Amino acid sequence: MPIIVRLDRVLADRKMSLTALSEAVGVSVVNLSNLKTGKVKAIRFSTLEAICRALECQPGDLLEYAEEEVSGS
Amino acid sequence: MQGTEVRTNIKFAQTVNKVLKAFYWAGIAALLLVVLLGLFALFGPDRYFAAERYARYTFTFELNGIIRYHPDPEQVAGGSLRGLFRSIALGAAVYVLFFLYLLRRLRQVMDTVAAQKPFYRGNSKRIHEIGRAVLASAFLIPGANSFVAWKMIRTFNLSELSILYTPDLKLAFTGLLLLILAWVFDYGGYLQEEMDQTV
Numbered sequence: 001m002p003i004i005v006r007l008d009r010v011l012a013d014r015k016m017s018l019t020a021l022s023e024a025v026g027v028s029v030v031n032l033s034n035l036k037t038g039k040v041k042a043i044r045f046s047t048l049e050a051i052c053r054a055l056e057c058q059p060g061d062l063l064e065y066a067e068e069e070v071s072g073s
Numbered sequence: 074m075q076g077t078e079v080r081t082n083i084k085f086a087q088t089v090n091k092v093l094k095a096f097y098w099a100g101i102a103a104l105l106l107v108v109l110l111g112l113f114a115l116f117g118p119d120r121y122f123a124a125e126r127y128a129r130y131t132f133t134f135e136l137n138g139i140i141r142y143h144p145d146p147e148q149v150a151g152g153s154l155r156g157l158f159r160s161i162a163l164g165a166a167v168y169v170l171f172f173l174y175l176l177r178r179l180r181q182v183m184d185t186v187a188a189q190k191p192f193y194r195g196n197s198k199r200i201h202e203i204g205r206a207v208l209a210s211a212f213l214i215p216g217a218n219s220f221v222a223w224k225m226i227r228t229f230n231l232s233e234l235s236i237l238y239t240p241d242l243k244l245a246f247t248g249l250l251l252l253i254l255a256w257v258f259d260y261g262g263y264l265q266e267e268m269d270q271t272v
Contacts, residue, residue: 027272031272032272034272035272039270040270040271040272041267041270041271042267042270042271042272043271043272044271044272047272
């Protein structure tokens with residue numbers, strides 16, 4: 001998927017663990033881990049809002065668009 | 074949905090599952106009996122099929138569950154009921170195999186309901202298969218009935234009776250309804266999957 005989640009980078013910048021973020025936003029560690037590794041299809045605005053509030057960042061800091069390579073080119 | 078309501082539904086699904094399991098094993102037992110009857114009708118000694126042996130019993134067969142006919146065993150063509158027993162075993166096998174297939178698929182669906190995953194993607198496929206089986210049975214079951222009735226007419230020389238084959242429209246509509254339900258379930262499963270993968 002061309003949308004990349006940069007949660008691990010923001011977490012490292014803030015020196016915050018996934019468990020601490022989980023407690024702060026009220027989302028399970030499993031779900032946050034899935035989000036971090038790009039295993040989810042979508043993220044709710046409410047979840048994004050809670051993560052941005054806890055990490056004091058913008059949605060753009062968490063999400064990145066990368067052009068997908070076309071196979072065979 | 075309230076927590077207690079969910080628990081009640083799960084308990085109900087588990088009870089239904091147990092009942093289906095009991096019916097399934099009863100069906101397996103019935104299939105074994107039908108196979109034994111078929112083997113006996115094929116290879117059993119002739120004396121067990123002689124019409125005189127059944128002369129003191131009253132033979133009955135029903136037509137569409139409305140008319141009960143009492144043929145005279147002394148009218149039996151060739152004096153043997155072997156062919157009739159064979160056709161009854163074949164007709165019963167069609168019924169038992171159909172119900173076993175349905176029960177197996179239903180049990181698989183109910184397992185997912187009891188596990189609180191009714192919108193599991195595989196369920197739409199199972200309901201689709203049940204629908205197809207029911208639709209096919211709308212033609213097969215009347216066919217099996219007609220075959221047994223035709224064999225009885227021939228065995229008992231009932232020249233005044235003839236066979237009328239009519240597909241079961243109620244079963245056909247039920248099958249179509251299940252196919253439509255399977256498509257609806259497929260979309261429900263897709264939505265559930267999307268929701269499960271949303272954080």
